[in-house]
Amino acid sequence: MTRFRPTLAVLALAALNAAVWSIAFAVSGLAIPSLRLLAEYLSTTALIIMSANLILATRLGPLETFFAGLDKLFTSHRLNGLVAATVISTHYLLMPNKTPGWTPARLIGLPTLILIVVVVLVAIAPRAPWRRLVPLRYENWKLTHRFNGLLVAAGVTHSLLAHADVVAMPLLRTWVYGFATLGLLAYAYRETIGAAVKERHVYEVGEPRHVADDILEIPLSPAKNPVTYAAGQFAFVRFEGGPTREQHPFTISMAPTSGRLRFSIKASGDYTRDLQSHLAPGSIARIEGPYGRFDYRSGTSRQLWIAGGIGITPFLAFVGCVGPDYDVQFIWTVRTESEAVYRTEIETALAERPNVRFSVHATSVAGHLNLADLDLAEPGELSVYLCGPVPMRDAFIAQLLALGVFRKRIFYEEFSLR
Secondary structure, three states: OHHHHHHHHHHHHHHHHHHHHHHHHHHHOOOOOHHHHHHHHHHHHHHHHHHHHHHHOOOOHHHHHHHOOHHHHHHHHHHHHHHHHHHHHHHHHHOOOOOOOOOHHHHHHHHHHHHHHHHHHHHHHHHOOOOOOOOOOHHHHHHHHHHHHHHHHHHHHHHHHHOHHHHHOHHHHHHHHHHHHHHHHHHHHHHHHHHHHHOOEEEEEOOOEEEEOOEEEEEEEEEEOOOOOOOOOEEEEEEOOOOOOOOEEEEEOOOOEOOEEEEEEEOOOHHHHHHOOOOOOOOEEEEEEEEOOOOHHHOOOEEEEEEEHHHHHHHHHHOOOOOOOOEEEEEEEEOOHHHOOOHHHHHHHOOOOOOEEEEEEEHHHHOOOOHHHOOOOOHHHEEEEEEOOHHHHHHHHHHHHHHOOOHHHEEEOOOOOO
8 A cells, every 4th residue: 555655645645636626616616618627727736736746855853754765755856847838738738828928927827838848758757758858966956946935936826827717716826836835944943953953963974894895894983963873774974074965875784883874885876886995084974864664573573575686775774773573584685695694793693683584695606586486384474575776676576475475564665766
């Protein structure tokens, strides 16, 4: 059910807007042509959805709880953007052109529509088929999101100037512009005091070390307000001694202990490549979080853990605190044995935990892991935790379902939040 919440959320907003329209229209007694009625409904739906995205962007705790994970919240955010751009474009095509020339409403409306479409195209660029043709640095991708509040403000202005029917119905006017106001207040909070409030955890960077050529391990010691987190969670980090001051999300790769943190970061993008050689020991790291619902304690007592490559990071936290009540088979799949750089650490942590059976699967020697070769007795009682690249994850999910594992007991988080 939780995987469908992003879709259900956007459908609920559209349905709620339709219900308010129906009540307001019935009470008003206005006579509105059907085409214009549909066009104005679509316009207000887009405004409501865009305003909801401003609220989601605050990343407040109750929102993550509702979506059962920040990754699902981000999925909802992306879906909302696509739906809003589609709906507002349809509105523009349907809206009757009552007044020729460039009226104030059209001077605001058309540029706003174009900007919404451009912003959405940029937002989906990292997942689009043409992403390799248009390289986009993370900080530039994130910068486009800073303008979403201005687009909502322009949408409200256009609606006030162009949609007399909305303004004329008190219930509808209160609903649409009230919700937009909430969104704009959320935007103002995020752009002003939000960062300071949410980045209240301050840490000092220890001595970074390369555990592999492309994996940098960064230890952090608390300087102010240590983070309280659960194994498997991640945090947004702003390294003041890093290559940029931009926030980035990383999984905490150690079990909760004494307020200390550790991140194990693979060079997989512009920022993470630069970070490998541009992080000053002793500098300040500002932490927002923790976030995430990837928690082995939410599953049954019999579990299968599968990590792919750097997807080992949440499991590094799991092995340091998993209790004896769990019967776990833990497999780390890597290309070569030499890439299993945390093997010794894991085996040491599990030396007193015989209930967790750990193995490394090197695909260069043994080929791709086939889950049918594992002894998954009574798969209906099994909980599975996956972390790794999306193609690997999807392939394993298909195998697990074929073997009889229930979908609701397959747990993962998005490998990329963009």
